[in-house]
Amino acid sequence: MKRRIFFKNSILAGAAGLASADAFGANAVKVPSDAVILFQGDSITDGHRHKDILTPNDPRGLGNGYVSLLAADLLRKYPARGFKIFNRGISGNKVFQLAERWKEDCIDLKPTVLSILIGVNDFWHTKNGNYSGTLDKYRNDYINLLEQTRNELPEIKLIIAEPFAVPGIRAVDHTWYPAFDEYRFVAKEMAGIFKATFIPCQKLFDRAAKKAPGVYWTHDGVHPTHAGSRLMADAWGKALG
């Protein structure tokens, strides 16, 4: 209970009080040999992966998104390190749905490094009336998930990525704001509290919009195009030292 109170206070202190890991550097994750690297999240992580292929490093099991692009980089760059890379993202997932499958799809895999990108559906799915979760539920579910993870895998290295959206493109209109921004801030708070490396996805897409229209990087405002996936893979690559 004391620990929970500490979390709440940290959150109240706000994102400004938390270390920024945007530039990585000393905050980059050092990945040891024989590491199990697990990617968790929603459709953006899923990337239409073949759900029946559960072995690591298989391109069909890694999907067509940033996980696959990043995995190819890591496996080619470090052939002697014996990395085992898993994708367990599932399209449509919100935090509570990660929790429902966390033992099988995270704890039992004993990841050395765990990357989580979750949150856009926790907000988005409230807009069609089929989901009634709140920002507080997102925050509390996320804290519980990460507490469980740290308790069961004390040595785990965490990467927490920011949910993002590009306004003005299909799914994303002005009604998303400012409410959606709060979900981004919660993810950053989680990274601070749980000493995770934070990946500022929103900034990635905001910066890219200076080089080509937003729709070049995400076709519906939420899901990256292939170019957008490459942006993301580059950011994760830097986060992994």
Add this chain to the structure above:
Amino acid sequence: MKRRIFFKNSILAGAAGLASADAFGANAVKVPSDAVILFQGDSITDGHRHKDILTPNDPRGLGNGYVSLLAADLLRKYPARGFKIFNRGISGNKVFQLAERWKEDCIDLKPTVLSILIGVNDFWHTKNGNYSGTLDKYRNDYINLLEQTRNELPEIKLIIAEPFAVPGIRAVDHTWYPAFDEYRFVAKEMAGIFKATFIPCQKLFDRAAKKAPGVYWTHDGVHPTHAGSRLMADAWGKALG
């Protein structure tokens, strides 16, 4: 007919007399804005792509292999160039099967740049008794395909990749040699005759075997692992300047 005789004589001159484009440099393909970039070949190119997705730049339509990895690099690096990248590789294909679908799957797409990786099945499928094609058939089919291509698309920029195999891994045993090497040489001859940029895939995999066992780069001696696909994408990336 004269042209055909020229080709035959060129081939008789052997690979040694042809320019080596291994190091690219001046031989790298310059890709103009709005280029249509088409990848053709067999399963290695196919990469389990979704055959019903025919639009360019869609990661599901690009598959899980080197084409997808390379496309992500190009689309991220050159957001203003408007590249349209297509994968039309089909698993199991030999040269004559490319020819059967060439109008629809090549000519009609009006590629600015065409990359072809074909030949391993022209040899491999003779070994199970289900295909009786010879080296001469491979060579003649390939010449006819490239003549047709140059005639119908005179400005096309060609990339021809070398079929490759890694001996001692599953499908590839000593009975492949020296016969299979001749198929590699024919692909290189094609590059010389048709002034294509040549990608020496065999060298890629031979060199990689010094960093990790061959099976790390190709799980069955023929099909690349994800790490092997990244090797290939890097080589194509250099060939594309």
